[in-house]
Amino acid sequence: MATVNSIEMSKEEICNLMNSESYRDFTANILDTFTDNGLTYKVSKSKRIYCYIKKSKEALIINPNSYSDGEYSIQLRIKNAETFAKLESLTENVRNQILFNSGNCKMPNCWGCDTEYVFEYTGSEYRKCSMLCDNFHFSKLEKDDFKCILAMIKDEIIFGKPKKRGGKNNGD
Numbered sequence: 001m002a003t004v005n006s007i008e009m010s011k012e013e014i015c016n017l018m019n020s021e022s023y024r025d026f027t028a029n030i031l032d033t034f035t036d037n038g039l040t041y042k043v044s045k046s047k048r049i050y051c052y053i054k055k056s057k058e059a060l061i062i063n064p065n066s067y068s069d070g071e072y073s074i075q076l077r078i079k080n081a082e083t084f085a086k087l088e089s090l091t092e093n094v095r096n097q098i099l100f101n102s103g104n105c106k107m108p109n110c111w112g113c114d115t116e117y118v119f120e121y122t123g124s125e126y127r128k129c130s131m132l133c134d135n136f137h138f139s140k141l142e143k144d145d146f147k148c149i150l151a152m153i154k155d156e157i158i159f160g161k162p163k164k165r166g167g168k169n170n171g172d
Contacts, residue, residue, distance in 0.1 A: 005044060005045050006042035006043055006044060006045075006050075007043050007044070007045055008043075009043045011028060011031050011032075014027065014031065014043060014049060014064075015027050015028050015031075017047055017064035017065070018064050018065055018072060019065040019072075020065075020072075022143055022146070023064075023065070023072045023141075026141075026146045026150075027049070027062060027064075029146070029150055030051065030060070030062065030150065030153060031049075031051075033150065033153060033154060033157070034051050034052075034157075037157050037161070039051070039052060039053055039157065039161075040052050040055075047064055048061055048062065048063055048064075049061065049062035049064070053156065053157055053160040053161060054160065057077075058077070059076070059077050059153075059156055059157075059160060060074065060075065060076050060077070060153060060156075061074070061075040061135070062074055063075070071139055071140070072139065072141070073137055073138060073139035074137070074138045074139075074141075074149065075135035075136065075137050075138075076135060076136050076138065076149070076152065076153065076156070077135050077136075077156070078098075078136055078152065078156065079156060079159055079160055080155050080156055080159035080160075081119070082155065082159075083152055083155060083156075084098075084119035084121070084126075085119075087099075087121050090148050090152075091142075091144050091145050091148045093140070093141070093142055093144075093145050094138065094145050094148045094149060094152075097136070097137070097138050097139075098136055099121065099126065101128065101136045101137055102119075102126035102127065102128040
């Protein structure tokens with residue numbers, strides 16, 4: 001895992017990095033979801049927000065408007081295969097971005113391709129690289145997409161939380 005040189009910022013300061021009220025509210029909901037579940041997040045010096053389900057692996061990266069291309073985006077690790085089984089229930093924008101992002105990466109001899117993200121939708125097979133650099137990217141989000149993505153994040157938290165003895169998730 002790459003080390004994240006983090007900086008201290010309050011939730012309000014983080015949300016103020018977003019250039020629209022809807023992205024500020026959405027980001028606040030995401031951060032609240034992580035903290036409500038006893039999970040952590042860090043802000044890098046480049047102002048990217050890294051959210052963790054397990055301590056050593058980012059589950060979600062929020063790229064505020066001030067990052068890179070100037071557009072708000074989210075990178076989400078989708079580990080729960082149930083998400084792919086219910087693509088039809090997602091908003092069209094989110095579903096289309098998942099399908100668009102579902103191709104083998106461009107790295108020759110990548111050991112991460114074809115290992116985790118293999119699914120079928122409308123008779124076509126999709127294969128997604130499992131490397132961090134190839135997370136599912138969501139941008140140009142509309143208000144309807146926020147609820148959909150937040151539900152996927154919550155499913156990922158439930159699916160990915162470290163298990164206690166006896167097989168139950170922490171907090172059960």
